[in-house]
Amino acid sequence: MASIQKRGKTYQYTVSHVVNGKQKPIRKGGFRTKKEAQIAATEVEAELLKGTTPNLKPVPFDEYLENWLKLYKTDINSNTLARYNDTLRTVKDRFGGIPIQNINKRSYQAFLNEYGQTHAKESTRKLNTHIRACVKEAIDEGLIRVDFTRGATLTGKTGKKSEDKHLGYQESQLLLKAIHDLDNKTLTHELLLLGLTSGIRFAEIVGLTRNDFNFANNTININKSWGYTKKMHEGFGPTKNEQSVRVIKMDKETMDVFKNLFDTTLDNIHGLVFFSPSSKYKVISNGNANKVLENLLKKLNIDPISVHGLRHTHASVLLYEGVSVYYVSKRLGHGDIETTLNTYSHVVKELEERDQMKSVSVFERMLEKTVKVMKI
Numbered sequence: 001m002a003s004i005q006k007r008g009k010t011y012q013y014t015v016s017h018v019v020n021g022k023q024k025p026i027r028k029g030g031f032r033t034k035k036e037a038q039i040a041a042t043e044v045e046a047e048l049l050k051g052t053t054p055n056l057k058p059v060p061f062d063e064y065l066e067n068w069l070k071l072y073k074t075d076i077n078s079n080t081l082a083r084y085n086d087t088l089r090t091v092k093d094r095f096g097g098i099p100i101q102n103i104n105k106r107s108y109q110a111f112l113n114e115y116g117q118t119h120a121k122e123s124t125r126k127l128n129t130h131i132r133a134c135v136k137e138a139i140d141e142g143l144i145r146v147d148f149t150r151g152a153t154l155t156g157k158t159g160k161k162s163e164d165k166h167l168g169y170q171e172s173q174l175l176l177k178a179i180h181d182l183d184n185k186t187l188t189h190e191l192l193l194l195g196l197t198s199g200i201r202f203a204e205i206v207g208l209t210r211n212d213f214n215f216a217n218n219t220i221n222i223n224k225s226w227g228y229t230k231k232m233h234e235g236f237g238p239t240k241n242e243q244s245v246r247v248i249k250m251d252k253e254t255m256d257v258f259k260n261l262f263d264t265t266l267d268n269i270h271g272l273v274f275f276s277p278s279s280k281y282k283v284i285s286n287g288n289a290n291k292v293l294e295n296l297l298k299k300l301n302i303d304p305i306s307v308h309g310l311r312h313t314h315a316s317v318l319l320y321e322g323v324s325v326y327y328v329s330k331r332l333g334h335g336d337i338e339t340t341l342n343t344y345s346h347v348v349k350e351l352e353e354r355d356q357m358k359s360v361s362v363f364e365r366m367l368e369k370t371v372k373v374m375k376i
Helices: 036-048 061-072 078-095 105-116 121-140 170-183 187-198 250-265 287-299 305-321 325-332 339-345 345-375
Strands: 003-007 010-015 026-031 221-224 245-251
Touching: 003 036, 010 036, 026 036, 061 078, 061 121, 078 105, 078 121, 105 121, 170 187, 170 287, 170 305, 187 250, 187 287, 187 305, 245 325, 287 305, 305 325, 305 339, 305 345, 325 339, 339 345
Parallel strands: none
Antiparallel strands: 003 010, 010 026, 221 245
């Protein structure tokens, strides 16, 4: 039976524990209430009954996160690794030296609230996602018992709404027609066309080679990326995740544009489709592509979006047209369908409302047909 003692303003539990015939009681303090200490002691006793000795040795949270990154995040690209390292720096600043066992839901929520005062809500979400994955591992290892990230409220500055990051259906039509109708199309215009009609990430687009285009089947093979910033790998590199290695079916009009491009231009040493010898990274820059897109949209009286917004546009158009969210997720190369559902929740919600009406009408029509048959 555990005993509970008050130590100043907090409570401590002591659980009887015998090792090799010698008493080695397990103690832990710092609980705000007697009830919290009792609950924690009961959990320790339950583990002892199972033959498991609780790991109560204090482990600094920042050290645990750093070791977790080194062990489990060895196969991610440099961009993603940089974001994880940003999370590590944030944790070091706030929890440096503090044992992971001493962090509770209240202190973690206070940390997120403070972070959200100077960051966008989306940044807070990514931070919490990284930390939560690490915390789950700590629970599996028996280091802690409570997931202090569960149910956390994500705070932050209001960024650009997700629905403002992509074009609407009619705006997409206007842009698509404008690119096809250009008399003096440049390689950058063709990059924008591909971004809109494929939904491929920019790093994947500039990493495409001529061999990735299959004109017999109208497909594009995506199995690599190209480093176009100093934070990325140099030259060819892996895709964002395993699911990003994929083959996607393309419309014939877009494929014809690139077939004509390959027939009328010379190849380069890398075989890159969007090779730019004058560019620092040897491909069309993201900044230049954004400027060309902005100018195109201004001429069409459409509020500008980024090149990455073409990816959101592509996915949104497919969803609006009734394409399965499962296929859209696969086509985009998302790590899991949850990413797709979270990113395009505004579209999915509209589709749910539309499908509600469809569901009602299905059974109304079914009933009408049944009545007609019975009358006959």
